[in-house]
Amino acid sequence: MPDPVRTASRRFPHFLALVLCLLIGPPALLADEPPEPDPDAATLAIIGGPELVPGEGWRITWSTVPGRNYRLRHSHDLVHWTTVITLPATGDTLSHVDTAALGQSPNFWRVQLLDDDGVVIETPILDNFTATLTLLDGLPAVLLAVDAIDPGGVQGVVFLEGPSPGETDLVLGDAVPATTATWVLAADAPEDTFEVRYYKARATGVAGNVNELIRGFSLFDTRHFAALSADGAPLLGRAVAVRADGTFEPFAYLPDGPDGPVLSFPDGATPGQDAEGWFWHYQQADLRLAVEGDWEPAEDLAYTGSPLTFRPGPVELGDLLLAIGRDPAEGLRLTLWDRFEFILHEGAFAGGEIVAPRLEPQFAGFPLPEQAGGYAEFAFSLRSQGYLQLPFSGTFRLTLPSGHAVVRVPPRNPIWVRLEADGRLSMSGRVELELGDGSRLAADLTFDDPTYAFSFYADGLQHPALGALAAILPENPGDCLPADTAAADLDLATKCLKAYAKAYKRFATALKAGSASPFDSPLIPASPPAPDEAATAALDAWTFAAETDPSGPLPLEAITGLLGHASRSSAAAANLPGALRYLAALERTRRAVLEGEFSASTGALADLDAALDEATAAVLARAAAPGAIARVKTFE
Structure with missing residues (x-):
């Protein structure tokens, strides 16, 4: 059962600056805090913040109900907690100086209310805290959502934004129930979405017990950055959650938006910045060519291993292959409609298209020129709508009734091959035939599977x-x-x-x-x-x-x-x-x-x-x- 918590967080102009402050700055105090203290309810409230006592430690003070017992706990990462002390309340407040935390950073404290048997009193369970950028009446908004469950029922949920130094929590408003467990609130989107924003969900049970959950979110550019679902799919528009240590929780990077490739980081990543710009360090990644489309990799594109670095921005095929520890010279083996196989050697991703692609067909037993594409201004969509036309150039051999012929197709005048989702293939264009006796003829080539036909020019x-x-x-x-x-x-x-x-x-x-x-x-x-x-x-x-x-x-x-x-x-x-x-x-x-x-x-x-x-x-x-x-x- 989760402990009742309260989190004081700090917001800075830049999310890395925020992480740095979190690592070296003042400690935060966590406890539950009811809207109105009730001596008959299991509630408590923080009084002020952690107070540094020079040479001794950090003083923590909280409101109490006489006769109740309270446990103070400490953590450096909001994950692993140790008990500092358990105290009985004889008055309206309790205070304790934690000497072990002096000189350490970061520091977090949690205060728990205990029953007569020393068991933490149940509070509402909060989970699945998400933030999604959306439009409300045509204006940008953040849709906050959280699941709140309490054995005795949930009285209400309030969303807040974490305070800046010296400020109190900013109350955003009362949430409304969207389902039996989910509560939602649409709040104004911050003007500067590049920084990490810390939001709180405060749930109050029918018995008056209160619990809070704090989550950090990167609201920057949710068109290209998205949280991952449990099965690894990008949740378009869903803000990426940020851990207490400043690392990103599992997310996907979509360099061309929802219509392009998807580079996922299932274990999250550590952001950083240098003179060249932003980057991530990570040890797990996998690649998909598009959220939805007709092209699929013909091989496993997941990576797990030593740390790699990736920089966001417009990407070409080679960048994506390096991001999953692959040699760009090998290209990317793809299948179209699970029928036609290619090796993609070059290409950039923009506007839902592969721009300047160079593909090598892998059609066993089917004579075709060795290259498709290779033009700087040629592109094709990742969603082909049932057919795809590609310009082919190069040479291939054909068996004719009179012997063999070499078919030459120049890049400046390619043949066009049309591929159909049902597996049909056709082509047309002007070629040069080199016959066995060395003679050359220009001809208009047509092909309708399985017959080649030549109309001599x-x-x-x-x-x-x-x-x-x-x-x-x-x-x-x-x-x-x-x-x-x-x-x-x-x-x-x-x-x-x-x-x-x-x-x-x-x-x-x-x-x-x-x-x-x-x-x-x-x-x-x-x-x-x-x-x-x-x-x-x-x-x-x-x-x-x-x-x-x-x-x-x-x-x-x-x-x-x-x-x-x-x-x-x-x-x-x-x-x-x-x-x-x-x-x-x-x-x-x-x-x-x-x-x-x-x-x-x-x-x-x-x-x-x-x-x-x-x-x-x-x-x-x-x-x-x-x-x-x-x-x-x-x-x-």
Whole structure:
């Protein structure tokens, strides 16, 4: 049964300064203290604080009820207690000088009320004292909660904040029962939350007995620091409790908030500060990639051993691995949806994403380039919503009917691999095939598990079409501006200017995709090109150029080869979004024809209709596949 206690604590501008003062400063006195002394109730009250008697020790004085017995106990850590003396009360007060405490620090005393048999009189049991930062009427508040139980019932609970030197307790208010045992109070949050705050819960039993429980809390930045539950989960918003010696009780550090990695300290940690900033010393830690997410470590990430040091702040993968005693060069082995395994070698955590990741796939028996990511401005979310697209680059070997081929994928033009939560995998992109005889071919690669398909890139088709377009692209966007400001003319001008910008953008994309072999360049761009962004670039460039109406309708015959290429590529697309991109490009071309922006012969129109029929059939076939609706939701 807990003893009735009262704790006098001191608050300083900085929590380490507070810990230091606690270690070397004046002693504290603990005892129970009822709101109104009652000679018929088992109560007592402290009179003043510990008084230093030079050369003798510390004098402790408390109020008493004549005829009752009291026990004075002493501690250096609020955990281990020794009895100093037991005294009978003959008057309204008792006093004793503790000579053994002279010259020691820290010092704490507790006064216990005894019954006639020398047994400590029961008082309310206080436990599970917590503090949570929240909002009350839009303003920051601290929600204090404590469990209070008494055999005869709990009359009430009052929350207080510990006094500063020379001050009395600050009464925050009466708590209200939230459950049978839990009492709560919302108090104003302190302006300076960086310091440790000491709060008290004072429970009064129906019989008048009083007990107090004091807890220190670090209210600083509860978005990134959180107390741990009994099963080791971070309690978001819950302030970290501080022990009497200034060390933190078990807590979690969330460097990217609730959507990022979680570094937990199940045995707590000792805070410190030096010229470089804050740090913790600890001997136990474990790492999770996120509070909730699709990625899970494929190995144990717990650490127990000799003391380590960790500094809070923005972290990269290497920092987290060092925090659990791991070599960053080994990387972190992860699984996605318990299906796809990777080794994460590099990456930072920000905004719920892994930024600039570099991953090594571990797909046994599945040919893929050796690296995913590796771009400074590429990132993906830890919560993938059922699918994830990653840019892959490198080389891999394929077995073809005629022998082996080496597939090369440059970083500046990666292939995009789409992973599905149900285990499906597909990919698309432009690659270079090196055949057994040494010849090299550029090809558009598609894969829909388990079939690889190659649509060989037609330089002879793309380059003439782009060359012809370059000669007729509008040179001056001012040609789009109307002579007057009629609403209809302004609408046409807006359409023309948008088409002008899109025409040049898609023309540049097509030129980049069809330029000299990208394998000759060692440069790695900051971010990879978006999936399939070059797939329909040439056809789109012609269509948008036609919408600018530079000098009359453009000839559809000039791009019939591009129409056929788009329809065949749609038929070979790995998934529904890929097929839709080609169909959308063809539909834009048909709209331009209907609006008179292309001139078309009967043969060219027949080619367009045939291309649309083939692309439509490809879309309908892929729409019947499982998961097609989810794919369409992400299509732009």
